[in-house]
Amino acid sequence: MTRPPLRVLFLCTGNSARSQIAEALLNHKAAGRFVADSAGSHPAPRVNPHAIRVLAEAGVPWAGHPPQGADALERERFDIVITVCDRAKESCPIFPGQPVQAHWGMPDPAEVEGSDDAKLDAFRETLCVLQRRVGLFLALPVESLEPLALQARIRRVAEEGA
Incomplete structure (x- = not known):
């Protein structure tokens, strides 16, 4: 019998950059x-165009959904919840079913000031970091690990894929 895919939720503050990129990559x-x-936790009015651009440059399709609040998903069941910013980690809601939770904190590329090139470089760096982390995550034997061991391994991905 084939096992259904595990559901993963990526959370950040605005759902306009890091979490959208992580979702698309995975x-x-x-x-x-x-x-x-x-x-x-506090969705932005729209997805940052630089996030969409760097995904397109990398050949990664983007789902196209607008930023959504975590509260809209509070009744959903996720197997794994990963926060990608410190603010979202602090305000992460409790989801049903006791999902494995991990934190992959990283700077918000949308907060970079300066030229358009500097902003794009920040988004490209975010994409590279998340590509490494998603690659390490996919290499984990998730299906065979107990929840606490899985949580520890997913948390370690942030250190190894920095």
């Missing part, structure tokens, strides 16, 4: 093992 590379979604 869905693109998951090969049916995972289904990713993303949300924000």
Whole structure:
């Protein structure tokens, strides 16, 4: 019997950059093992165009959904919840089913000031870091690990994929 894909939720503050990029990367590379979604603790009005651009440059399809609040998903069941910013970690809602939770903190590329090139470089760096982390995540034997061991391994991904 084939096991259904594990559901992964990526959370950040605005759901306009980091979490959208992480969702797109995991869905693109998951090969049916995972289904990713993303949300924000305080969703932005729109996805940052630089996030969409760097995904396109990398050949990664973007789901196209607007930023959504984590509260809209509070009744959803996720197997794994990963926060990608410190603010979202502090305000992460409690989801049903006791999902494995981990934190992959990283700077918000949308906060970079300066030229358009400087901003794009920040988004490209975010994409590179998340590509490494998603790659390490996909290499984990998730299906065979107990929840506490899985949580520890997913948390370690942030250190190894920095």
